[in-house]
Amino acid sequence: MSTLEIKDLHVSIETEQGSKEILKGVSLTINSGEIHAIMGPNGSGKSTLAATIAGHPRYEVTSGSITLDGEDVLEMEVDERAQAGLFLAMQYPVEVPGVTMTNFLRTAKTALDGEAPKIRTWTKEVKDAMEKLRIDADFANRNVNEGFSGGEKKRVEILQLELFKPKFAVLDETDSGLDIDALRVVSEGVNRAHQENNMGTLLITHYTRILNYIKPDYVHVFVDGKVAEQGGPELADELEANGYDRFLAQVSA
Amino acid sequence: MTEIQKAEEALKNTEDPGTIAEILEANPELKDLGTGYEYGWSDPDTAGATAKRGLDEAVVEDISSKKSEPEWMLKLRKKGLKYFERKPLPTWGADLSEIDFDNIKYFVRSTEKQAQTWEDLPEDIRNTYEKLGIPEAERERLVAGVAAQYESEVVYHQIREDLEAQGVIFMDTDTALKEHPEFFEEYFGSVIPVGDNKFAALNTAVWSGGSFVYVPKGVHVEIPLQAYFRINTENMGQFERTLIIADEDSYVHYIEGCTAPIYNTDSLHSAVVEIVVKKNARVRYTTIQNWSNNVYNLVTKRAVVDAGGTMEWIDGNIGSKVTMKYPAVYLTGEHAKGETLSVAFAGEGQHQDTGSKMVHMAPNTSSSIVSKSVARSGGRASYRGLVQVNPEAKNSANSVVCDALLVDTISKTDTYPYIDIREDDVTLGHEATVSKVSEDQLFYLMARGLAEDEAMAMIVRGFIEPIARELPMEYALELNRLIELQMEGSVG
């Protein structure tokens, strides 16, 4: 049982007009096996939170803390966070020309585990995971994310999630741009990782649609760099019915 | 103190004190040479230490007489010397002003005779090649023939019997001049004339070693011929001369690799490579240049290609302080093809000024240049190319693609694409890109557990993959390994 704890997190970015605060005191605690949905309008700071957890150098933490089982995550390099068991499924996965998926997956797995996976079982594991996510076998020989459609990129993020078996995953709008079939396939992948590895999940979205497939234990409404309200799955239903207006009104009031 | 005592004394300060003592024991003749070991102890340097510095007519005569050459070659050498002295240093490329021509040793004979087996080589030289994996490649038959040049001369050379039986000739250029003078009278200096440029002239004056290859009509040499060049002496000048003749309908792939130890002062490598590709023949010439960062690498390489023939240059420049090298193809027959794939790495203190030259001299000829360069830690990578289409070279086509990757913000890349088109009926394409390793790319890979330098190396490997793919497996792996070494410690 592991715990990822975010306490009163303040994050700024450098803009042309100087430093701008994006996260204004975020607190969240996620335990193994829990699914937390973060819902909020565009520009509310969801991706900022996700990227800060993973350690993107563009985001500066001005105060607050992130710990994984008491270890200071903010002290870790990006790769160390990944090795510690944190995974970020990115909203905009990056292309790496000239590097095949096969090579990338094996290199990453080796880096994460500190030893190379056994060739035979690994090859089979990759193949099976690709099949379940309905990723064509050809993708193994294609370059990482190069020329992939938006939906294909998202499936490949979830493929990594299943293969790398992190303790905690942050899914940044993995549902955006997916058609209904892809949404189901991807959601099943997340649910498998959740069940098989007792993974804790931070599911970032601004549609409730994905919550038909992935059932959250907690829902946090995220507005203007803060958690405006938290509750159970019923909070998502309310958002579905009434939108973010109530919360936005609170902020501007 | 005798020289040997000095040697033993110096040995105490080295990491691997066994080696030289063992070498001296195994090669008692070395003790009799009684020469000064005035440099570092990475490798014994008996031959190099006694070699004369500086260049004049006496040096040229001495080289020629040591090789018992025909009179015409001596004359040509002297002509080369004149051109070399007369021509100014090129100022349009890399900075060459620091080369001290008077300090260079123009000829170093490392061993008295060529060895027939690896075991016959002096132990230190053999160890060098063993470390470089060359004998192993031969044993495993990854190559069809091997030539190993240490300092000025080829010290080992072997070709597979079946190829010899088919009439393939592969030997060092000095021996070939003696055994096959007819080729030399016809072709030597025909592709690259003695006064072509200052460094070709220098090479003509003091050339020594290099490979001679002749592939008879219709013969396909299926696995590569390999040559290995090693400079050991500090301030050494290596001036090998290679001549390859591929007769009609033949095929050969020739691969060369180059290394040198690191010294405090500079060495010079100035080779000339002439290639004659006859009708419908195909030659592929691959270079993995990994000289240490105190070698000036100023090389002239050119091929003439007859009708229907193909010349492919695959040119990897990783090492050296300064490289100026633009492999050229003169397309003299209809439907001749030229191709250059070039990859350059410029790290700290390095300037790689590389590219290619394609000259279309007949109708329906085609050529392509793909150049990829990576600059890091303040290095500079320049692409310099010329595409020339002569009148009458109708329906010719050329494409140039040059991509540069900058690993950091202190490194530099530039391109100098020249074109000289004197015929209307041509198709040309030119693309150039400069990309930076993006923060987001690094973040993505690091978020998948890769350390920063591993992530960087993966991006760089991916960038040059289109060229690595063209290399035989072992060389692709070697190239990858070299990139990893280059990338280690390249990041903060």
Ligand SMILES: Nc1ncnc2c1ncn2[C@@H]1O[C@H](COP(=O)(O)OP(=O)(O)O)[C@@H](O)[C@H]1O
């Ligand atoms: N480089 C940047 N320069 C200026 N503002 C930025 C930059 N990156 C993000 N922002 C701002 O930060 C806020 C939060 O962005 P983000 O975390 O992407 O929100 P979300 O993921 O919830 O849509 C937005 O107002 C956005 O415009």
Ligand SMILES: [Mg+2]
């Ligand atoms: Mg976002």
